[in-house]
Amino acid sequence: MVFRGKKLDVLQVLFLIKFWDACWLKAKFPDSFISLEALATDISIVDDSVWKKKAGKSPTSWLSPPRGSMKFSFNGAMQEDGCKGGIGGILRDHDGNILLSFSASIGSGSPVQAKILAIDFAIKLFLESRWFNGLIAESDCAAVVNWLFNPCSIPSEWATLLHPIGAMLSQENFEVNFNARKCNFAANQRAKSAYSLSSTEVESQM
Numbered sequence: 001m002v003f004r005g006k007k008l009d010v011l012q013v014l015f016l017i018k019f020w021d022a023c024w025l026k027a028k029f030p031d032s033f034i035s036l037e038a039l040a041t042d043i044s045i046v047d048d049s050v051w052k053k054k055a056g057k058s059p060t061s062w063l064s065p066p067r068g069s070m071k072f073s074f075n076g077a078m079q080e081d082g083c084k085g086g087i088g089g090i091l092r093d094h095d096g097n098i099l100l101s102f103s104a105s106i107g108s109g110s111p112v113q114a115k116i117l118a119i120d121f122a123i124k125l126f127l128e129s130r131w132f133n134g135l136i137a138e139s140d141c142a143a144v145v146n147w148l149f150n151p152c153s154i155p156s157e158w159a160t161l162l163h164p165i166g167a168m169l170s171q172e173n174f175e176v177n178f179n180a181r182k183c184n185f186a187a188n189q190r191a192k193s194a195y196s197l198s199s200t201e202v203e204s205q206m
Contacts, residue, residue: 062183067094069134073184074122076106076114076141077191083108086197087118088190091126100129103194103201115141116161118191119176123168125202135174140181140188148176 065071074089085107091100102125106117119139126135139145147154147162148169154162169176181188194201 062092062096062186063179064092064094064096065134065136069094069136070099070131071136071138072100072122072126073138073179073187074118075139075181075184075187075191076111076116076118077188077195078109078111078114079195082110084195085109085114086191086194087114087121088187088192088194089118089122089125090187090190091122097205099131099205100125101190101203103190103197105194105197105200112141112143112158113161114191115139115144116158116165119144120161120165123165123174127168127172129204135172137169137174137176138179138184139176140179140184142178145176145178 062071062073070091070093072089072091074087076085076087078085084105086103086105088103089101090098092098102121104121106114109117119137122137144162147158148166151163151166168174
């Protein structure tokens with residue numbers, strides 16, 4: 001098949017179908033905490049409990065980790081045309097003090113790729129620091145977190161990136177959790193501000 005002189009890109013068509021399904025779900029269930037990007041990536045993360053309104057209120061701000069632990073909140077973002085992307089993250093202690101932060105441009109790609117590169121950069125940066133344990137890694141991409149918990153579910157196109165990350169998390173006994181984007185606002189802003197950075201920015205309080 002040819003469209004405007006170009007061959008049909010089957011992978012792109014499949015992504016568009018997933019994206020349309022994700023848009024419909026978000027429109028039907030606007031209170032869901034799962035992002036549009038996560039749904040478009042892996043629609044199987046949906047279950048009835050996700051979409052039903054819960055009696056309790058979901059968190060709306062950053063939550064501190066247990067005393068003695070640190071939390072690394074990070075995010076990856078990509079422009080709609082996929083031409084520019086960025087990653088950013090903030091490491092805090094249990095009192096909310098910022099210990100480490102980063103921003104970096106990642107060039108072109110997909111939103112999911114940006115999310116994966118963000119967690120990869122954050123974990124490696126933490127391992128190079130003076131801290132050695134007690135890390136809770138936090139992402140707003142439910143699909144990526146689900147893949148790391150269930151390596152057998154990792155799509156083949158992301159296996160090369162995700163399997164090494166899973167190995168690092170397992171070896172160091174780090175936690176990785178999902179949290180809604182509204183609780184990850186600062187990291188998301190750092191990621192978006194990194195679109196046009198010429199070099200990686202890392203700020204450390206070590």
